[in-house]
Every structure is written in C-alpha cells, then in structure tokens.
Amino acid sequence: MPGNVPPVADERDGLLAFLDQQRQGVRNAAFGLTDEQARLAPTAGTLSVGGLVKHLAQMERNWVAIMVQEPGQQADYDDGFRLRDDETLAGALADYAKAAEETTAAVAGIADMGRPVPVPKGVPWFPDDVDAWSVRWVLLHLIEETARHAGHADLVREAVDGATCWPLMAAAEGWPATPWVQPWQPATGAAQPA
Numbered sequence: 001m002p003g004n005v006p007p008v009a010d011e012r013d014g015l016l017a018f019l020d021q022q023r024q025g026v027r028n029a030a031f032g033l034t035d036e037q038a039r040l041a042p043t044a045g046t047l048s049v050g051g052l053v054k055h056l057a058q059m060e061r062n063w064v065a066i067m068v069q070e071p072g073q074q075a076d077y078d079d080g081f082r083l084r085d086d087e088t089l090a091g092a093l094a095d096y097a098k099a100a101e102e103t104t105a106a107v108a109g110i111a112d113m114g115r116p117v118p119v120p121k122g123v124p125w126f127p128d129d130v131d132a133w134s135v136r137w138v139l140l141h142l143i144e145e146t147a148r149h150a151g152h153a154d155l156v157r158e159a160v161d162g163a164t165c166w167p168l169m170a171a172a173e174g175w176p177a178t179p180w181v182q183p184w185q186p187a188t189g190a191a192q193p194a
Contacts, residue, residue: 003169011113015139016104022146023100026053028165029153030089031172032186038089039082042159049160050083052153053092056146057099063145064106067117067138103142110135161187 005021008014030038030049038050058080065071083092116132133141154165163184169175170183177183 003166011136012107015113015136015143016107019103019139019143019146020100022143022150023056023096025150025165026056026096026146026153027093028168028172029150029157030093031168032163032184033089033157033160035083035089037160038092039085040160041156043156047081047152047156048083049153049156050087050089050092051081052149052156053089053096054083054087055081056149057092057096059145060096060099060103060142063138063142064103066120067110067135068106069118107135107139113139 005014005017008017030053033049035050038053039048041048041051058075083089113136114134117135117138118132119126119130121128157163157168166181167184170177170181171185175181175183
C-alpha cells in the first residue's frame with residue numbers, strides 16, 4: 001500500500017482502508033526481520049516487533065468479538081506481547097492478516113455503522129457511564145490502537161537495526177531508489193530472514 005490511503009467510496013470503505021494502512025505500517029516495521037530480530041526488545045520497555053504483531057491480531061479479534069457480541073479469545077495478556085521461541089514472525093504476520101480478513105468480513109455483515117455495541121461491564125478501563133458504543137466507534141478505536149502500536153513498532157525496529165518507515169516501505173513495495181528515499185537493504189553480512 002502506498003504512503004496514502006487511496007480515495008474511498010464511503011464511510012465503511014474509509015474506516016477499513018485507514019485501518020489497513022495502519023496495519024501495513026506494522027507489517028513494514030517487520031519487513032526483513034529474522035525471527036530472532038523480531039523477538040528483540042531493544043528499548044527500555046519490553047516491546048518487540050514480533051510481540052506487537054501478535055498483540056495486534058489478538059486485540060483486533062477481541063474488539064470484533066465485542067462488536068458482534070460473541071465471546072472473545074481467552075489468552076494470556078503478557079504472552080500476547082511476546083513472540084515465543086516456538087513461534088515465527090511469518091506465522092504471526094499470517095495470523096495478523098487472517099485477523100484483518102475476519103474484521104473485514106464481520107464489518108461487511110453489519111448494515112448500520114451506527115448499530116449499538118454494548119460496553120462490557122466490569123472492565124476497569126471501560127466507562128461505567130456508557131451503555132453502548134457503535135460499530136463506527138469500534139473501527140475508529142481499532143485505527144487508534146493500531147496506529148499507536150505501529151508507532152511503537154517503528155521505534156522498536158529502528159532500535160533493532162536503524163531501519164525507518166519510508167525506506168522499509170520502499171523496500172517492501174519494491175520502489176526504485178530516488179533522491180528522496182533509498183529502499184532499505186539489510187546490512188552487509190547480516191542474517192537474512194527465512
């Protein structure tokens with residue numbers, strides 16, 4: 001996906017397109033990483049690019065479950081931020097793509113973007129004084145949450161090997177080198193991802 005969302009047909013198309021653009025930013029941050037690099041947490045925190053990819057798939061599925069009023073996943077929260085040794089970055093990215101497809105299918109099945117989505121009760125970070133959000137609100141929240149973590153992934157990736165957003169996007173999309181941006185290339189002698 002290019003650096004900008006293409007023209008959109010309507011609200012639903014626009015919300016899904018902007019969500020997918022943020023997802024692509026996360027995928028770009030993971031571009032060219034080995035599994036070992038994807039597990040690194042090189043900043044003062046514990047975030048890794050692979051863990052962020054895994055978390056975002058889990059988070060998106062949980063919000064879609066809330067939106068369609070089905071039970072969500074029961075998963076270990078801390079494990080959801082960690083790419084384990086028995087997991088691969090390719091597997092986490094494939095699962096994230098599947099979660100995106102599930103979101104698109106769920107939204108396609110909802111005629112009214114203003115349809116109420118009951119706020120789960122007893123969750124400390126959800127408001128007690130709000131009875132319902134809307135499907136529109138859930139999609140806007142997914143964009144917000146994904147954008148926040150795309151920024152985290154950018155910072156973590158830069159700390160891993162110095163790679164930044166635009167050169168990674170250029171490499172992932174096969175852009176030619178220009179005076180403004182040079183596509184990212186792995187360091188000479190660096191291990192290549194499988």
